[in-house]
Amino acid sequence: MKSALNSLQNVLVVITTLTAVMTYEGHIVAQSEIDTLGGDSSERAQVDNTTSSESALPSRIEDLMLPDEPFARNVAIVSWILELDEQKVFDWLFQSSEATWKVPQSTRDRVQTLLVQRLATSNPKQALAFALARVDPIRKQLLSIVFSEWGTRDFSTAIEQAKSIDIGVYGRLDLLETIVAVNDELDADDKRQIIKDFRDEKKLPDYVFDSEKREEVANPKEEWYQTLKIAQTQPRALDDLVPIAQVWIDESGVDVLNEINDSIENYGLRKQVLTGVLTWRAFSQPEQAFNYALKHDFPGKTATLNEIVRIWVEYGDGVEALKTVHGLPYSQLRKDLENRGMMILMGVEWGSTTSTSNPDPMKLLANLRQLPVSLHREASARAIERLVWAESPTRAIEMVFQLDENLQLSAAKALVEEWTRKDLDSCVEWVLSSPESKDLRNNLYHTLAWKLLDEDEPELAFQVALRQPVPYHGFGLEGDLILDIVSDNLSLALELLPNVREGKTQINAYVSVAEELFHLRKTEDAIELGTKLESKDRYHFYLRLSWPWAESDATGFLNALRQFPGAAVRSYVARQQILWNHSTNYFTSSQLQTLDTHLNERDKKFLDENR
Numbered sequence: 001m002k003s004a005l006n007s008l009q010n011v012l013v014v015i016t017t018l019t020a021v022m023t024y025e026g027h028i029v030a031q032s033e034i035d036t037l038g039g040d041s042s043e044r045a046q047v048d049n050t051t052s053s054e055s056a057l058p059s060r061i062e063d064l065m066l067p068d069e070p071f072a073r074n075v076a077i078v079s080w081i082l083e084l085d086e087q088k089v090f091d092w093l094f095q096s097s098e099a100t101w102k103v104p105q106s107t108r109d110r111v112q113t114l115l116v117q118r119l120a121t122s123n124p125k126q127a128l129a130f131a132l133a134r135v136d137p138i139r140k141q142l143l144s145i146v147f148s149e150w151g152t153r154d155f156s157t158a159i160e161q162a163k164s165i166d167i168g169v170y171g172r173l174d175l176l177e178t179i180v181a182v183n184d185e186l187d188a189d190d191k192r193q194i195i196k197d198f199r200d201e202k203k204l205p206d207y208v209f210d211s212e213k214r215e216e217v218a219n220p221k222e223e224w225y226q227t228l229k230i231a232q233t234q235p236r237a238l239d240d241l242v243p244i245a246q247v248w249i250d251e252s253g254v255d256v257l258n259e260i261n262d263s264i265e266n267y268g269l270r271k272q273v274l275t276g277v278l279t280w281r282a283f284s285q286p287e288q289a290f291n292y293a294l295k296h297d298f299p300g301k302t303a304t305l306n307e308i309v310r311i312w313v314e315y316g317d318g319v320e321a322l323k324t325v326h327g328l329p330y331s332q333l334r335k336d337l338e339n340r341g342m343m344i345l346m347g348v349e350w351g352s353t354t355s356t357s358n359p360d361p362m363k364l365l366a367n368l369r370q371l372p373v374s375l376h377r378e379a380s381a382r383a384i385e386r387l388v389w390a391e392s393p394t395r396a397i398e399m400v401f402q403l404d405e406n407l408q409l410s411a412a413k414a415l416v417e418e419w420t421r422k423d424l425d426s427c428v429e430w431v432l433s434s435p436e437s438k439d440l441r442n443n444l445y446h447t448l449a450w451k452l453l454d455e456d457e458p459e460l461a462f463q464v465a466l467r468q469p470v471p472y473h474g475f476g477l478e479g480d481l482i483l484d485i486v487s488d489n490l491s492l493a494l495e496l497l498p499n500v501r502e503g504k505t506q507i508n509a510y511v512s513v514a515e516e517l518f519h520l521r522k523t524e525d526a527i528e529l530g531t532k533l534e535s536k537d538r539y540h541f542y543l544r545l546s547w548p549w550a551e552s553d554a555t556g557f558l559n560a561l562r563q564f565p566g567a568a569v570r571s572y573v574a575r576q577q578i579l580w581n582h583s584t585n586y587f588t589s590s591q592l593q594t595l596d597t598h599l600n601e602r603d604k605k606f607l608d609e610n611r
């Protein structure tokens with residue numbers, strides 16, 4: 001075990017090595033050469049302080065010339081303390097606490113820590129006396145240093161001294177743990193026995209570490225208040241409050257929590273105790289714990305309810321837990337707790353998509369009707385997802401069609417989502433040929449197409465999209481896919497464009513590609529693309545292309561407008577830009593006059609009537 005002196009010496013060796021060799025314009029220069037470099041004299045003076053002899057050190061600590069630069073200051077402090085004899089260490093230590101020494105508190109603490117560590121190697125009793133005279137938090141730190149050093153030199157004396165000093169029983173326990181921790185000769189069992197003997201001797205409860213010892217609590221109410229009082233000054237006693245409360249509740253019922261809650265003034269402690277006790281209770285009486293947490297206000301209530309639901313679902317009756325939660329009035333809390341319960345029921349950790357357990361999806365499907373109706377869709381979909389992996393896609397398909405018809409679509413989509421991860425080709429084959437319901441198959445095209453795009457199969461995704469009928473709103477799925485494809489593969493998007501179905505879908509797809517061409521500064525290609533559309537569709541194509549163009553480069557747009565095919569198209573685009581310029585402010589007055597030159601008589605009349 002290294003002594004404090006050795007530790008300080010090692011620190012100084014490193015520091016002085018760093019200061020003895022310096023770099024000047026890329027060359028390593030020895031300390032003896034520093035003076036010839038013409039460096040900053042103040043820096044050299046600060047380094048020189050680290051090599052002062054003891055005779056040069058002042059008798060009063062307040063007369064020390066501490067370097068301003070932190071590194072040099074640390075060098076100086078360590079080197080000075082190494083040079084002191086025991087008497088001067090003792091003198092400086094007590095001088096360091098005097099108000100006449102005007103230094104930052106961090107510097108004072110640093111010096112006192114090193115001085116106590118040095119003194120503890122030769123006179124631990126004097127070091128202890130100084131440490132005991134301080135106040136926390138520095139007192140606790142200094143005591144730990146003293147007994148760490150003392151324990152390496154005289155283990156038995158350090159143990160006896162730690163047991164007898166007047167710092168509170170839990171403070172003494174902390175010091176005993178420090179002493180045994182630094183001892184290399186004791187094995188782990190011996191160390192634990194020393195601590196156990198002290199706890200037994202002082203009758204310190206150990207419930208938190210050994211559940212069997214809860215049986216030793218004879219009068220939990222009395223011990224609660226005794227331990228709570230001790231905890232005001234001895235934080236280690238806080239560990240024992242929850243186990244005592246557990247025994248008290250076992251004897252007198254959960255309503256004891258009212259008295260426990262009222263007896264704790266500290267906010268953080270109330271949160272710790274109430275959360276700890278209620279989550280413990282949830283393992284044996286989850287509904288009781290849930291109802292108490294729901295009806296009473298205490299710190300951390302929402303987090304505690306979430307944890308109770310987790311325990312109830314994971315270790316108890318998950319279906320009953322969800323039914324209870326669903327019985328609450330609708331609120332964000334109910335929604336959050338239902339989501340929490342559903343995720344745990346499906347073996348998914350909170351805030352994660354990874355499985356934490358192996359729930360039985362068939363059991364969940366069999367008990368589906370016991371769940372609230374609002375949870376049926378989500379529960380059945382998650383069960384089908386699990387079934388793909390737990391058994392097989394074939395089994396999952398079978399169960400999809402045994403569900404109520406209103407649940408089949410969401411479950412089938414979940415099936416496709418999971419199946420594509422397991423066997424993409426088989427899933428594609430099934431969707432394209434197998435589902436007997438035409439409506440179901442058409443809806444699955446959407447799910448499959450996007451999954452294929454995720455799997456880097458854009459051409460196959462496009463072909464699947466073409467199978468889905470164009471919805472009533474007129475926008476086919478392939479148009480949406482083109483928007484996604486073009487950002488990754490412009491050439492492929494151009495190749496697929498001719499196959500897009502006519503109407504709104506085609507216009508949307510062509511505009512998506514044209515905008516990408518525009519962003520790539522291929523403006524002539526963007527303009528040319530519109531000529532491939534039927535004449536009636538060009539009006540909307542060029543108008544939509546004009547918006548991002550005018551917004552980013554009004555002058556460039558005005559020049560390009562001359563190239564738009566057809567006078568009627570140019571007039572229509574100019575008319576709409578003029579009409580909306582009061583909102584967009586894309587154009588100046590002179591630029592608006594340029595737009596006016598493209599207007600035909602009909603569009604001029606339209607503007608006169610609508611401006």
